[in-house]
Amino acid sequence: MRRTAVVTGASSGIGAEFARQLAARGYDLVLVARTEPALTALAAELTDEHQVRAEVVVQDLAAPDAAARVSDALTALGVTVDLLVNNAGFGTAGRFAQIDPGQEHDELMVNVVTLVDLTHVVLPGMLARGSGAVVNIGSTAGFNIGPHFATYASSKAFVLNFTLALWSELRGTGVTALAVAPGPVRTAFFDRLGTRKAAIGGRMITPERLVAAALRALDRDRGYVVPGASNFAMAHLMPRRPRKLVALLGRRVTSAVADALTPR
Template structure:
């Protein structure tokens, strides 16, 4: 029997690449995102190409009961999840006081609350079976302090610390936990943020590179992985500086992002 992977944010970018790679290795899939037509097209394509089962769950993960609704669909369809990929997420950028509060609320619901709630919903079954894995997609932003990305970076700090804590807690249970912390990636992320300036001039990785690094690290149970040598150096060196200094440096580096963005109406 094929193992089944549930992937959030599966309609594009890193999530779509996870779906393609896992389908190619024989995983059945549950694809979760808001854009149902994109998910159905992907499910049909992967089913035809790899002869796997691909289910679609259309769900806005910013809803307070999003994880309960997804879990209910799994139960109704008789699906057991062996691999959870918490990929869904988005960012906001600009001057905090000018960003619409509702947008940042939804950001935290998707980046943190849905991630934790889905892990709560699916982890007990994995532990009972003595096998399974959870992959959380974080960011190198989670390693430092990022003015003008205040909420986004803080949400990814949560993802990093949450994931590493679970990795340590669950060692010896047969369940793996991996946090993936890529730098800028060629995905629709920057379209959502509202400015390509958000890449801060860094070389972008591809979704293929990120997923390759993630699957390799998951196999080795590494706990976390930072794809790309430059990103890895930044992640390891920056946290060793005084935190106030990081905040000052971060402001100088990222201020042009705020200057490039049109203020968001309240």
């Protein structure tokens, strides 16, 4: 029986790589993003190389009704969702008061609100069938307080905690959840953010390596995964307490990012 995966943010980077590796595993795909030409080209590539069904849903996931529109599209396509990869997301950085509020609002809509809404869309059907999975892409930024990444880091902390809570709730149902918390990845993320200094010295990994690690962790029902040894160490060995001291130390580490993004 064929399985179908929905991948958001599938037009490039991590999302496109999830689509490629899932197609190689025999999944049919529904590719969701704002950029139709890139989605259409990827769908044609996957169909040609892996003989899978690859459908395209063009949707801005910052829209208030984004999840409902995606749900309607899935119904129209007649697909049953076996795997949801909530990959779409973006970051903001700099001094909070200087960041465009509209951009931060859209960031929370994509990174948090639509992620939760889409999970609500697919989870009841998965539970009824007794099988399925939700993969949510977080970040190592979600493990600590993030001065100069206040909204982004907080959104990724939500993703991590939300996903692990789901993973715990779903035990014994045949359905699972996985949080993927990468450090810096070689994608256009930092170009959109505005500075490569936002990598904070972390070692870049490729989307191919990240997705392979994520799918291994999903196979093993790990709950969460931090791909890359140095990223794992950064996520787990940084102090968590006292929280005010951690916040103050974090500001010193990220001040160069804020300086790089401050208008002159």
